[in-house]
Amino acid sequence: MKGEQVTRCEANGERRTANMRIVIDLNRCQGYAQCVPLAPTVLKLNGEEALMYDPNPDDSLRQQVLRAAASCPVQAILVERLDEKREKS
Amino acid sequence: VKTATLVADLVTEFKTNGRIVIVGASLAGLRAAEALRAEGFNGKLTIIGDEKHEPYDRPPLSKQVLKGWVRADHTLLPRTRKVEAEWRLGVAATSLDRSSKQVRLANGDQVPFDRLLIATGTRARPWFNPKEAALEGVITLRTSDEAAQLQAALAAKPGRVLIVGAGFIGSEIASVCRDLGLAVTVAERAEGPLVGALGGVIGDIAAELQRDHGVDLRTGASVEALEGDAKGHVRRARLSDGTTLDVDVVVVT
Numbered sequence: 001m002k003g004e005q006v007t008r009c010e011a012n013g014e015r016r017t018a019n020m021r022i023v024i025d026l027n028r029c030q031g032y033a034q035c036v037p038l039a040p041t042v043l044k045l046n047g048e049e050a051l052m053y054d055p056n057p058d059d060s061l062r063q064q065v066l067r068a069a070a071s072c073p074v075q076a077i078l079v080e081r082l083d084e085k086r087e088k089s
Numbered sequence: 090v091k092t093a094t095l096v097a098d099l100v101t102e103f104k105t106n107g108r109i110v111i112v113g114a115s116l117a118g119l120r121a122a123e124a125l126r127a128e129g130f131n132g133k134l135t136i137i138g139d140e141k142h143e144p145y146d147r148p149p150l151s152k153q154v155l156k157g158w159v160r161a162d163h164t165l166l167p168r169t170r171k172v173e174a175e176w177r178l179g180v181a182a183t184s185l186d187r188s189s190k191q192v193r194l195a196n197g198d199q200v201p202f203d204r205l206l207i208a209t210g211t212r213a214r215p216w217f218n219p220k221e222a223a224l225e226g227v228i229t230l231r232t233s234d235e236a237a238q239l240q241a242a243l244a245a246k247p248g249r250v251l252i253v254g255a256g257f258i259g260s261e262i263a264s265v266c267r268d269l270g271l272a273v274t275v276a277e278r279a280e281g282p283l284v285g286a287l288g289g290v291i292g293d294i295a296a297e298l299q300r301d302h303g304v305d306l307r308t309g310a311s312v313e314a315l316e317g318d319a320k321g322h323v324r325r326a327r328l329s330d331g332t333t334l335d336v337d338v339v340v341v342t
Binding site: 022023044052053054055056079 | 145146148149152153156158159163164165166167168169
């Protein structure tokens with residue numbers, strides 16, 4: 001897998017990656033699969049309608065993921081915003 | 090008017106200098122922290138979690154992580170805003186002193202609070218026999234670390250995987266095992282998979298699906314005992330239907 005850029009936060013040894021973070025609300029997801037062709041390495045269909053996703057994909061895929069999130073008819077994809085840097089502690 | 094002013098002052102004072110402790114550093118704890126900050130709480134916020142990981146998403150652990158597509162430590166949850174909390178990760182909260190308003194931690198530290206939120210969620214049910222539960226290859230699936238352990242066990246191409254319980258997690262793991270080409274037996278005490286959650290009609294459909302995909306599904310059967318080899322690795326399971334199975338991995342759900 002990609003994303004070996006792991007840094008450590010001295011305060012508590014917490015791991016942080018330089019990857020982006022997404023989460024899909026699988027209760028909300030209805031398997032429309034509009035997102036899949038827009039970010040095919042991040043979102044995959046398992047069988048006919050079960051969506052699988054890489055929750056921490058490489059940051060270079062951000063544009064693809066944002067397009068995929070925007071395409072979701074039920075807005076089930078939450079993408080962490082780039083302009084809000086994660087806190088240090 | 091005076092009372093209203095007093096209350097407003099108290100609220101302002103609490104929002105500025107109050108101390109809130111959240112026990113549980115997973116989805117609920119994180120979103121609660123974000124909501125508190127979004128609603129204007131500027132006091133001291135402490136989040137305590139027994140796992141060393143910052144908040145992560147659990148549903149992928151039984152799916153893409155077990156398949157080996159996504160690493161177990163790559164399911165960190167997105168943040169919706171800054172929470173500026175003090176994170177106490179990798180140390181469990183062990184007790185609560187309500188009169189002195191302190192949470193005690195496993196390392197002996199005490200964390201004082203004005204308000205406390207307990208968001209610890211649930212835990213995996215362990216195998217009932219502690220000696221058998223300690224055998225290598227006997228695994229429960231709740232945490233990221235357990236997912237990493239199970240993924241590695243499946244990647245090592247075990248001869249047969251036994252899954253105890255055909256609920257959602259057990260059924261998902263069985264599905265992954267078949268995708269990986271592994272022999273898998275599912276033992277379910279009820280008359281079909283998912284019956285507790287979804288009822289008998291869906292249970293029958295799920296049973297057919299599992300069998301069509303090569304799962305050795307034993308319904309109305311429970312696992313009575315596990316046996317290990319000389320090295321303490323699980324090797325055999327005895328079922329209530331009278332059969333004995335050679336197994337290398339047992340997942341307790």
